[in-house]
Amino acid sequence: AQSVAQPEDQVNVAEGNPLTVKCTYSVSGNPYLFWYVQYPNRGLQFLLKYITGDNLVKGSYGFEAEFNKSQTSFHLKKPSALVSDSALYFCAVRLDTGRRALTFGSGTRLQVQP
């Protein structure tokens, strides 16, 4: 069985400061890892994914994530937060085979203060 943990329900940062949203995963097999963002009353928007290769993945809106196999982590980062980054962020994992179901974490609400 696969699982994802997002240990923080909420992360607060000041605008202009770096941000990190944490994610750890558990899966047997090769993981595909994703970050999605959800704005109020909107669907999930894809930010970035790790499939293979370089452990640092760059995505939309200046976000990046670092895959760490030994720590089974895939933390989302951004060097300088914007107020408009305030949203709900979901980490997800799936295997490279089978029914391709995404297993999501419970979500982390990011609040960027002006």
Add this chain to the structure above:
Amino acid sequence: EAQVTQNPRYLITVTGKKLTVTCSQNMNHEYMSWYRQDPGLGLRQIYYSMNVEVTDKGDVPEGYKVSRKEKRNFPLILESPSPNQTSLYFCASSFLRTGSTRSTDTQYFGPGTRLTVL
């Protein structure tokens, strides 16, 4: 514009009254899936489909049905809704490369349907 659409966006109904939530994608994706989102639980997969006439259960299929008669459409059917099916529902789709068991393709999500069952 490439997109996944869902209808209705909001629905309030009563226990036992059959309903259908439609999902349509215009990206020629083979793979489609339904998820439900509940507070503190993230999203959980209900059903998925690898192609036309190929559907299978996800993690929480009880109380739901699906069909895939056309590639672009994947409706979610609640034959007899109950209050524990009150939730936010998302449809998603992606490519599924033919001839390979591996697929790196990203799933794209619809805007969601907020269902309340009284």
